[in-house]
Amino acid sequence: MEALFNYFEQFQKLSTADKQAIAATCSIKKVKKNEIIEAVGSASTTIYFLKSGIARTFYYKEGIDVTEYFALAGNIVARAQSILTRKASAKAIQIIEAGELIAINMTKFFQLFDTFPTIERLFRRILEASYLDIIERLESLQFHSAKERYVALLEDMELIQKVPLKYIASYLGITQVSLSRIRATYHSNAMLKS
């Protein structure tokens, strides 16, 4: 549970009482590669902190598997829209690399807000950070070419190395064939430089 608190305290200092209350909403879960931990069609009431492993959210757009985003160890993965709207979700969460999760029951977690204002504040600050992340991603999609987006993603070596390219393509908003072509030209050019 320490890993989760360390993560949380990047956003908000927590008292012992806060931590105890949070701990009561959590459970540990081991997950295997390719496991679907939340399936399409259900409403979500859980967010997951990845102690280890890699996960993605995805959905089917006209039958095609499309990755919404990835989460690496030390981060949170969730079907945020479903949790915030309490509606069924067309999205799913899948494990890409096996690991261990902390599952946070958000029904319980939200109930803590009236008693523990610090926890409400923590949630707000995580939301703020997610908001900033998503704005950056929006800008990347709105104003950068597919090649630029791929090159930017190369910064995140762990992701590129551990996640199948077929998942990365749709995350970048392009087809897998197009990604393969971009990689071919990019890497041959990169070789010329060295």
Next chain:
Amino acid sequence: MEALFNYFEQFQKLSTADKQAIAATCSIKKVKKNEIIEAVGSASTTIYFLKSGIARTFYYKEGIDVTEYFALAGNIVARAQSILTRKASAKAIQIIEAGELIAINMTKFFQLFDTFPTIERLFRRILEASYLDIIERLESLQFHSAKERYVALLEDMELIQKVPLKYIASYLGITQVSLSRIRATYHSNAMLKS
């Protein structure tokens, strides 16, 4: 000020004390067409509620004017990243259609959070709603063609009618010429149907 409170109470019921505290952070501002109410380079501490008029946020990407988003009357416009990070912003806010704004001093507003938990909750809920909006926009950019994005925007007749197309093009992530071409093919096809 009533318009602002009506807007806020879509998210969170407010007491009279809450409203008084909020009112003390607000001021009214009349704005003219094309006026830049927040300029590139400054850090923002203000968000604006549009009683009337239309605004946009934009910035220059390699010298080219790029629209980040639009706000119609009854909504909020802000340089959210700058407010949340307290850093100088490369973005600006411009008035597209003259109107009247309520400017909320966020330095003062944030200070209310410790005393008025309801106001902190209000802010969180607005943030949640913005988060959901931005996710939808992200999906639109990630998985829909420029034509599909334009057609979706047609739903918002007010925006299409009142906002110059040159601003809409970059909002859709395409050039103005490309938008013009899409309009030409789309509207001639639409005519065939009727």
Next chain:
DNA sequence: CTATTCCTTTAACAAATGATAAATAATAGA
């Protein structure tokens, strides 16, 4: 270890979008 399946790349052609320039339309200011 082998066979099968899945992943990635490559190729060829089609479709969409970008870039530039020029023409037309609309708007704003004198």
Next chain:
DNA sequence: TCTATTATTTATCATTTGTTAAAGGAATAG
């Protein structure tokens, strides 16, 4: 109203990305 400016459309060609098909490589189950 007239003129100058700005906005939008159109045309042409270049570039990027999509689509489909096929081939080669890598991973996995039995």
